[in-house]
Amino acid sequence: MSTKVKSADELPTKPGIYIMKNADEKIIYIGKAKNLKNRVKSYFKEKKDRPKTTVLMSHFHSLEYIITNSEKEALILEANLIKKHRPKYNIRLKDDKRYPYAKLTNEDFPRLVLTRHIGKTGTYYGPFTDVRSVNETVKLLKSLFKIRTCKRMDGPCLNSQINLCNAPCAGKISKEEYNENISKIDLFFQGKYNKILKTLEDEMKQASKNQEFEKAAVLRDQINSIHEVIEKQFVEFMDETDQDIIATSLKENATxxxxxxxxxxNIIGRDDFIMTTTEEDRSDDIISAFIKQYYGINRHVPKEILIEENIPDKKLIEDWLTDIRGNKVHIHIPQKGTKLRLVRMARKNADIIKNQKEKMDDSLIEVKKYLKLEKLPLVIEGYDISNISGKLAVGSNVSFLNGKPNKKQYRIFKMQTPGPDDYGMMKELLTRRLKKIAEYYNQEEKERIPLEPGSMPDLILIDGGKGQLHVAYEVLEKYNLTFIPIIGLAKEFEEIFIPKSNIPIRIPENNEGLHLLQRVRDEAHRFGVTHHRKLRSKKITESSLDNIPGIGKKRKISLLKNLGSIDEIKNASVEELAKIDLINQNLAETIYKHFHP
Incomplete structure (x- = not known):
């Protein structure tokens, strides 16, 4: 519970946090202090230490404070409140909900899931910036250790029948044995590969000694799979360490x-984050704020943290991290050797990412400038139609967020419009997508459910010229969505068309803005063609085998597995067909007659 005061003189001389608000009672700054009275008084000096403080105090209206038992408690509370309220004038870590965490649930028989929300229960690992890689890792661990995926343990499911789950719901594995597998997953995410491999090798030897050869083979496969993951993803060092290396690169209004x-x-990962900062914020303050907010949630704390320069409250932060970890944590500023090279490597990575982000920002600025848009097109949606003479037509809808593919917003539509009719199909594709957008905007603003970032387009791009653009714009008019900018990008001359204008816009071919629009156009085409080919492949397979009496899914798989393709099945003799598993003499003759009437 915070206490409100009218002036700094009313503050106690105890440790705690202070909360500054503006005239609208909105929190604009949160700070911690060993001595609240002395710290807050410094803000009211006539000569301010920094221009940022002058700006902050020009918006200051009221003050609240919370007393803590120690400065360390104040540090923890400050980090939590900054994350919760996100005050304008604090250096703060941008919300990392865009990155997923792996979570072991807090249940009798835990599950391994991916989540973007940090709760109060369970064990979390991450965040992971490479979403595809962590998806593959989680999938691998689930299959290796056969842990359950169902939310309710209602009895054996399909996973247990195909040997992907040990079926604790049916009592096929004890709680103790199940939790041994969970502990191996925990070791894996902690990077303790040597320990997990030794445990598995010992179990394999014991199983072999007990003549449990099937169990030994399973353990052997687990060992081989983990070796493959380590070789594929991680870089090894000579010594065994437990470190985080933190480095920064400053850009305008962000770090x-x-x-x-x-x-x-082993280097097990590299994550990048954005801190909202100003040009006046010092790099040591930025690193200090990052460490407090980064480790302030359920995250592994290493024995050692390597940073570029000394930071305020270093000893206090070390003590706090030591409490979290349970043994001593050191924050070190290396001056030479391998550790210094690691810090420089991290700094180089930060500089590269900064340059990439600036390049992306430049491309969005260029698009805005050449298309004369009112705001930056942070979300660009691209649309394309893929078909052959109107058959198996699909419409693709891709989305780019901040200049990068946002694949969770990708959509594919099977076209109902009879073909060949590219214009009609484009009209159908836009109708099906824009109808949902119109439903959202037609709601009262107070009734609208907040949308996930990237859900609504700032710019729509059609793969095509004036004709495709015209029918697409008609759909925008139909749903009163003409406030969304729309363009057509014709491939032949890379000309950009806008509604109600016959004169194309030409962006220089070496311009970053044009390159971004081309990437959106090409990605929409790639995404559509990929799904169109899948439909064609499926259609070919269905028409060739599914009409043969007696051929079901299992026999179809057996035929394709043994002979490789439809053409090979067509060319096979009755004798060759009869040798295939699940195919008897009569069925072999039926298959042969189907292809040779």
Missing amino acids: IVVVMSIRNG
Whole structure:
């Protein structure tokens, strides 16, 4: 519970946090202090230490404070409140909900899931910036250790029948044995690969000694799979370490922070984050704020943190991290050797990411300038039609967020419009997508459910020229959505068409803005063609085998697995067909007659 005061003189001389608000009672700054009275008084000096303080105090209206038992408690509370309220004038870590975490649930038989929300229960690992890689890792661990995926344990499911789950719901594995597998997953995410491999090798030897050869083979496969993951993803060092290396690169109104994590001598990942900062914020303050907010949630704390320069409250932060970890944590500023090279490597990564982000920002600025848009097109949606003479037509809808593909917003539509009719199909594609957008905008603003970032387009791009653009714009008019800018990008001359104008816009061919629009156009085409080919492949397979009496899914798989393709099945003799598993003499003759009437 906070206490409100009218002046700094009313503050106690105890440790705690202070909360500054503006005239609208909105929190604009949160700070911690060893001595609240002395710290807050410094804000009211006539000569301010920094221009940022002058700006802050020009918006200051009221003050609240919370007393804590120690400065360390104040540090923890400050980090939590900054994350919760996101005050304008604090250096703060941008919300990292865009990155997923792996979570072991807090249940009798835990599950391994991916989540973007940090709750109060369970064990979390991450965040992971490479979403595809962590998806593959989680999938691998689930299959390796056969842990359950169902939310309710209602009895054996399909996973247990195909040997992907040990079926604790049916009592096929004890709680103790199940939790041994969970502990191996925990070791894996902590980077303790040597320990998990030794445990598995010991179990394999014991199983072999007990003549449990099937169990030994399973353990052997687990060992081989983990070796493959380590060789594929991680870089090894000579010594065994448990470190995080943190480096920064400043850009306008933001700072890129890179964290490289080393566990047991392996680089297990590199994450990048954005801190909202100003040109006046010092790099040591930025690193200090990042460490407090980064480790302030359920995240592994290493034995050592390597940083570029000394930071305020270093000893206090070390004590706080030590409490979280349970043993001593050191924050070190290396001056030479391998550790200095690691810090420089992290800094180089941060600089590269900063340059990439600036390049992306430049491309959005260029698009805005050449298309004369009112705001930056942070969300660009691209549309394309893929078909052959109107058959198996699909419409693709891709989305780019901040200049990068946002694949969770990708959509594919099977076209109902009879073909060949590219204009009609484009009209159908836009109708099906824009109808949902119109439904959202037609709601009263107070009734609208907040949307996920990237859900609504700032710019629509059609793969095509004036004809495709015209029918697409008609759909915008139909749903009163003409406030959304729309363009057509014709491939032949890379000309950009806008509604109600016959004169195309030409962006210089070496311009970053044009390159971004081309990437959106080409990605929409690639995404559509990929799904169109899948439909064609499926259609070919269905028409060739599914009409043969007696051929079901299993026999179809057996035929394709043994002979490789439809053409090989067509060319096979009755004798060759009869040798295939699940195919008897009579069925072999039926198949042969189907292809040779």
